[in-house]
Each structure stands twice: as structure tokens, then as C-alpha cells.
Amino acid sequence: MPAFPTALPAARTPDPMDAPVLRWGVLGTGWIAERFVRSVQRHTRQRFTAVASRDATRAKDFAGRHGIPASHGSYEDLVAATDVDVVYVATEHTAHLACARLALEAGKHTLVEKPLALNAAQASEIAELAAERGLFCAEALWTFFLPKFDVVRQILDSRALGDIHTVQAEYGEHFTAGHRILRADLAGGPLLDLGTYPLSLATWILGSPAEVMAQGQPHPAGVNGQTSAILRDADGNQAVVHTTLFSDTPTTATIAGTHATLSLPGPFYQPGDLVLTAFGGGTQLTYTEPRTAHDALHFEAAEVARCITAGHLQTLLRPLADSVTSLRAMDEIRGLCGITFPGEAPADGGRR
Incomplete structure (x- = not known):
């Protein structure tokens, strides 16, 4: 190792x-x-x-x-x-x-x-x-196109973390009445807007889950208000993800292995820091980039332009198969929680 x-x-x-x-x-x-x-x-x-x-x-x-x-x-x-x-x-x-x-x-x-x-x-x-x-x-x-996530990619490829057993990621944000995220006819609730980030991180690291467990809580507006899920891969490694509309949360993520832990302070899906820590609270290494928030959306556009000009039909930074895998895991979570979107058959009685 x-x-x-x-x-x-x-x-x-x-x-x-x-x-x-x-x-x-x-x-x-x-x-x-x-x-x-x-x-x-x-x-x-x-x-x-x-x-x-x-x-x-x-x-x-x-x-x-x-x-x-x-x-x-x-x-x-x-x-x-x-x-x-x-x-x-x-x-x-x-x-x-x-x-x-x-x-x-x-x-x-x-x-x-x-x-x-x-x-x-x-x-x-x-x-x-x-x-x-x-x-x-x-x-x-856009998360996967950020320079910070290229550093994450290299850390994972180097196996500096050892064997990864645990992924934890969450995103919570409070919304006031009238926001489209509270409209059931627009597929509201936290999963698509917020939950996509922790869930896509989990499936990127651990792959398509072998088993999913989940619980949801309804919002008074008639959409899902918050959801927590555990995703287990075929080897028993686990990801814990959470998303909510009820509260602002730290929106952090952790990738933990047998040799080191990679921490992504909140908001983890945006430009910012990451910290690699050796076991036993020892050596720490920190990567820092300006916290430019959504002003970093241009990285995905530049990657698209490079790929199209080179004749590539997809980008390796976020292949379509990864997008499908994340949504398939979300489908399982929604099925367990009874969450349906417009045009879908009711799931488990249509509970939110």
C-alpha cells in the first residue's frame, strides 16, 4: 500500500x-x-x-x-x-x-x-x-468538473486512502414558501436539487449499490421534506447520505479508508478546500482553491467544448453511465420512501 x-x-x-x-x-x-x-x-x-x-x-x-x-x-x-x-x-x-x-x-x-x-x-x-x-x-x-475534484480523483487513483469503507455526505438548505422546489408538479423536494450531490458522490466512490435503505419525511407543501439513506456495495462498504429542505446544514462530505481520511468542508460540492488526514490524527495535507461558488460553472462548458472538438461523445469526468447509476440509486430511495414524480406510477401508495 x-x-x-x-x-x-x-x-x-x-x-x-x-x-x-x-x-x-x-x-x-x-x-x-x-x-x-x-x-x-x-x-x-x-x-x-x-x-x-x-x-x-x-x-x-x-x-x-x-x-x-x-x-x-x-x-x-x-x-x-x-x-x-x-x-x-x-x-x-x-x-x-x-x-x-x-x-x-x-x-x-x-x-x-x-x-x-x-x-x-x-x-x-x-x-x-x-x-x-x-x-x-x-x-x-458541475462538481465533477472542478479543479478540486480533479485532485480528489488523483488521490483516489493513488490509493492514498487505502481501502475505502465509508462515504458520508449531506446537503440541507431551507427554502421559503413559493420556491419551485416546494412544488410537486415540478418534481420538488430535496432529492433532485440537493440530494443529487451527496448521492452522486456516493455512487462515484462505491459504484451502484447492492442494497439501499432509506427513510423520508414529508414537507407541509406536499413534497418530500428530507430523506436519509444508507447505500451498501457488494463488499459491505457503506455510504450514508442525507438531504433536507427543513434546515441549512454544513453540507460536508467524508471519504474514509484504511490508511487516511479525505474531508471536504462545506459546501463540499463547490470550489473550496479538501483535507487529507493520516490515521491517528497525524499528518494533514490541505488543498485550497478560491470559494467562487457558481462562478465556477465555466469549467463544465470548457470540458464540453474540448470533448466535442476532439470528437468524443462523452466526458470521462461525468460519463452518462454514472448519471444513470446515480438516478437508479435515487429511484430505489424514492421507492422505499414512496416518493413519485410527475408522470410516474405511484410508489408505495404515493407517500412523500
């Missing part, structure tokens, strides 16, 4: 400014679209050539704020545009499948905001359509 390292590796993430320039179209004009476009424009040479909303006025206003030349009052018009190379789907969760399908069927490379879809079946459909059309497709789960 390798000895405890004397230093942490440097991130290998290429300079986003060096990524080949593609022409982007944006479906949706909400909170995440605003931050994605702003970050990409600040830190890359990518070009946004069009934006679309089902409300033409919203699309025009968004285009004006961000200097985008064209705005469309329909998604169909945008995906038909000849000056769009890649489509970024930033619509509500319930529209991800339809919008991804629309873009791919129009021959456009596609980046879908997380979660890729509502469930594993929908995610598999997107993956299969992209492969069939020979187009790039990925889930915009």
Missing part, C-alpha cells in the same frame, strides 16, 4: 480560456441559466448565439442582459438554428427529457443541467438517443 503522500497533487484542469470556441444555445432563462452564462462569458471564449424561452419576452430580456444576438419564443426554433453547435438545457427538471430529446433529434450536441432526468429510465433514453445520433451528451453536474 502506498505511503502517505508528502504533498497533494496539483489539479490537471486545463485553462478554460484555451478551450476551442463553440457556439452555444440556451434553453431556459432561470436562475441557473443566468449563472452559467455569466460564468462562461467571464472565464472562457465560448460564444452564446441564441437563447430560448416559452415566453418570448423573457428570452429577449435575457439575451439583452447577456449580449446574446438571437432570442426565440420556442425551443424548437432554437434547436433548428444553424449557428448553434451545442445546446445547454437549463429548463425545469420535468422538461429535461423532452428538451434533451428535442436538441439531440435536431442534431445538436447537448449539455443537460443536473439532474440529467427525473429517473434512470429517462436518463437511459437520453444516453441511448445521443449514442444513436453520434452526438455528445453530458449531465451538467
Whole structure:
């Protein structure tokens, strides 16, 4: 087993400014679209050539704020545009499948905001359509594109942790009345918005679980309010994940092995620190990067541009199979808790 390292590796993430320039179209004009476009424009040479909303006025206003030349009052018009190379789907969760399908069927490379879809079946459909059309497709789960997570990747590959037996990760955030996360018709509740982060970390480290145990608690708004789950792999190693809408939590993560422990202070899924600690409270090594929050969304756009230009249909940083695996685990959790999303058959009586 390798000895405890004397230093942490440097991130290998290429300079986003060096990524080949593609022409982007944006479906949706909400909170995440605003931050994605702003970050990409600040830190890359990518070009946004069009934006679309089902409300033409919203699309025009968004285009004006961000200097985008064209705005469309329909998604169909945008995906038909000849000056769009890649489509970024930033619509509500319930529209991800339809919008991804629309873009791919129009021959456009596609980046879908997380979660890729509502469930594993929908995610598999997107993956299969992209492969069939020979187009790039990925889930915009920005965490895995951050320099910090390239350092995590190298630590794991070096086996500095030894054998990993435990993963712990959580994300809690309080929301006020009226927020879309409290709307059942938009697949509300914490799992898709918040729970995606701890769950995707757990399945990335331990793989598809052999067994899932879970408990949920309803929210007065009629959605799931919080969920806790234990995921066990075939060797008995365990991940404990939790997500809640009731409270703000530290939002930390821990990956623990037989030689060392890797701690990711909150919010673990954003740019920031990580700490590698040898057993027995001994040597500690710390990696630090600026806490730029969502201003780091540009890293995923740069990776997409590099992959498409190189002819790759997926990114190794977040393969579609990983997205499907995470959603399949989430499907199991929801089944145990009776959580259903729009268009699905009731699970266990439809309890939230």
C-alpha cells in the first residue's frame, strides 16, 4: 500500500480560456441559466448565439442582459438554428427529457443541467438517443468538473486512502414558501436539487449499490421534506447520505479508508478546500482553491467544448453511465420512501 503522500497533487484542469470556441444555445432563462452564462462569458471564449424561452419576452430580456444576438419564443426554433453547435438545457427538471430529446433529434450536441432526468429510465433514453445520433451528451453536474475534484480523483487513483469503507455526505438548505422546489408538479423536494450531490458522490466512490435503505419525511407543501439513506456495495462498504429542505446544514462530505481520511468542508460540492488526514490524527495535507461558488460553472462548458472538438461523445469526468447509476440509486430511495414524480406510477401508495 502506498505511503502517505508528502504533498497533494496539483489539479490537471486545463485553462478554460484555451478551450476551442463553440457556439452555444440556451434553453431556459432561470436562475441557473443566468449563472452559467455569466460564468462562461467571464472565464472562457465560448460564444452564446441564441437563447430560448416559452415566453418570448423573457428570452429577449435575457439575451439583452447577456449580449446574446438571437432570442426565440420556442425551443424548437432554437434547436433548428444553424449557428448553434451545442445546446445547454437549463429548463425545469420535468422538461429535461423532452428538451434533451428535442436538441439531440435536431442534431445538436447537448449539455443537460443536473439532474440529467427525473429517473434512470429517462436518463437511459437520453444516453441511448445521443449514442444513436453520434452526438455528445453530458449531465451538467458541475462538481465533477472542478479543479478540486480533479485532485480528489488523483488521490483516489493513488490509493492514498487505502481501502475505502465509508462515504458520508449531506446537503440541507431551507427554502421559503413559493420556491419551485416546494412544488410537486415540478418534481420538488430535496432529492433532485440537493440530494443529487451527496448521492452522486456516493455512487462515484462505491459504484451502484447492492442494497439501499432509506427513510423520508414529508414537507407541509406536499413534497418530500428530507430523506436519509444508507447505500451498501457488494463488499459491505457503506455510504450514508442525507438531504433536507427543513434546515441549512454544513453540507460536508467524508471519504474514509484504511490508511487516511479525505474531508471536504462545506459546501463540499463547490470550489473550496479538501483535507487529507493520516490515521491517528497525524499528518494533514490541505488543498485550497478560491470559494467562487457558481462562478465556477465555466469549467463544465470548457470540458464540453474540448470533448466535442476532439470528437468524443462523452466526458470521462461525468460519463452518462454514472448519471444513470446515480438516478437508479435515487429511484430505489424514492421507492422505499414512496416518493413519485410527475408522470410516474405511484410508489408505495404515493407517500412523500
